[in-house]
Amino acid sequence: MDDKNAYQEKMNAKLDEWKADIDKLQAKARQAQADAQIEYKDQIDELKKRRDKMEKELEQMQAASAEAWKDFKDGADKAWDAMADAMKNAWNRFG
Numbered sequence: 001m002d003d004k005n006a007y008q009e010k011m012n013a014k015l016d017e018w019k020a021d022i023d024k025l026q027a028k029a030r031q032a033q034a035d036a037q038i039e040y041k042d043q044i045d046e047l048k049k050r051r052d053k054m055e056k057e058l059e060q061m062q063a064a065s066a067e068a069w070k071d072f073k074d075g076a077d078k079a080w081d082a083m084a085d086a087m088k089n090a091w092n093r094f095g
Helices: 003-031 034-063 069-094
Strands: none
Touching: 003 034, 003 069, 034 069
16 A cells, blocks of 8 residues: 555544544434533534535545645644644534
């Protein structure tokens, strides 16, 4: 497996993990008090936006040539790190 495919597999697995984490946060939000539900909803909406952006980045990377994908990778790594931090913060805040 080449570097591009391995990276894409890794990112797809991480997206699946984040989708599951967001689902878990939504379940917690449904159990929370009304005022906390608003906070959960705002946080979850932000996480979904970030996740959707990551999916689009991955799609662009998949369509890129073997050489161009490395340029995408550098920017995507930073965005993935930001998403990971946002997920961690959400779990710390609501978990």
